Amino acid sequence: MAFGSRAAGKHRGSSRLSRKTAGYAGVAALATTGVVGTLAAPAFAATDKGPSMEDTGLNAVVTAEDVAGQVEAQADAQRAAAEAAALKAQAEADAKARAAEARQKAEEKAKAEREAAERAAREEERKRLNTFVSPLAGSYVSTQYRAGGGMWSSGSHTGIDFHANEGSVVRAVGVGTVVEAGWGGAYGNNVVIRHADGTYTQYGHLNSLSVSVGQQVTPGQQIGLSGSTGNSSGPHLHFEARTGANYGSDIDPIAYLRSHGVSL
Template identity: 65%
Template sequence: MAFTRATGKHRRPSRLTRRSANMAGVAALATTGVIGGLTSPALAADSDISADAAHAVQDTGLTQAIVIGDSLADQIAAQADQQKRAAVKAEAARKAEAERKAEAKRKAEAKAKAEAEARAKKEREERAAKERAAREAERKRLGGYTLPVAGSVVTTGYKTGGNLWSSGSHSGVDFRAASGSSVVAVGAGTVVEAGWGGAYGNNIVIRMNDGTYTQYGHLSSLGVSVGQSVASGQQIGLSGSTGNSTGPHLHFEARTSPEYGSDMDPVAYLRAHGVNV
């Protein structure tokens, strides 16, 4: 069985014409048992079989075929387009997630860098503060003054009279000190004399950094030598009773020069430098 159209009519039949032709072709195929086994409800109910397929259904003695119509092709195309859009959407989501992770990584790295820089800055500041404190402590140590014998007191005052001194009076002060007590420089300076000093016994004279001089007499031993620089509080010897002495103590003088006779009040001198005497 064949379907024909008028000679010269090459225009595609209308949808209604295609539907009629399709239905007729399906009926014809059904009489031959070709589509008796088709089970698809969509094809059985409303399948747009093309007009060309309708013309192709002829009594040729061969198995007759059905060409899928426009409706199913449209469905397939729509499904393909939907899948394509889904793939594009999935790719966009993947890229967005990758960008989100990259941005999170950049932020984490920037945060870690900022924290490391903050720690380094804090460490630099703490180190600088410690260095300043150390310099200040050293400055105070070098520039500060202290008692020549820690915790001692004056037992014989300045200008005390008596025949114990050739000049008739005491040219310094005596600090109480048991034999072998540590004697320190009252301030920073340079040793200009270290050795036997006659009536002073073993003695040390230091030129202080402010240009004045201090003397330490009756020592049992000396711990420094001429030309040596000393710091405030540095041990220079041990107390004793050498020279013109009636017992262990430290004879301390403050002078304007290294020579005998240039003495000044040692207590006033120490107090002027902040020492509590």
């Protein structure tokens, strides 16, 4: 028997198609010997086109990895968004807290300033009420205390006289209550004031009165106008300081005023 010769050269493996054809031939041979039953025929028929990429399961693995990566990326994005939202919320809360603290500090400062201003005003009022002034602004003493002469029934002057023209403003020397306001005999129209320290001051020979009994007065408040009523030789203000409301309890008016800070 004669055999055909093969071309010399490198051996090459059978192609996929050759392997597939050989497989089919082997199956056909088995079928003729009865080894493969009739039930095998449909299975082989179904695989006639050979296994596809989908049949290997590789596509399913790649798709699952892709989905897993997408899910993880989405989860990372969600976590980043949540962290950003938390940071924003914290920043807003911190800003609100700082604003509230600033408002509280401003309110406390304003309250402290109001309280300080109120204390200063009260102190100023206290000083004003405790301050004594001269009964006539810009005047001077024309007759001294205890000066002698026949003009006074006691034989001496029980107060001091301030030089004044008719109608000069006469002022309360300190805070107090008016206990007498009206005609006072030799004193003419006069006003007597009881002060907080229990002393009294008297203002005589007034032309007119500006206060009434029981009225509260403050330092420098007008109580009348100077004149020459009563036992007087001309317009002036007779001023007395007393330890009591009645005549005869007089004390040195200049020493009294100076002890309360009035310069004469």
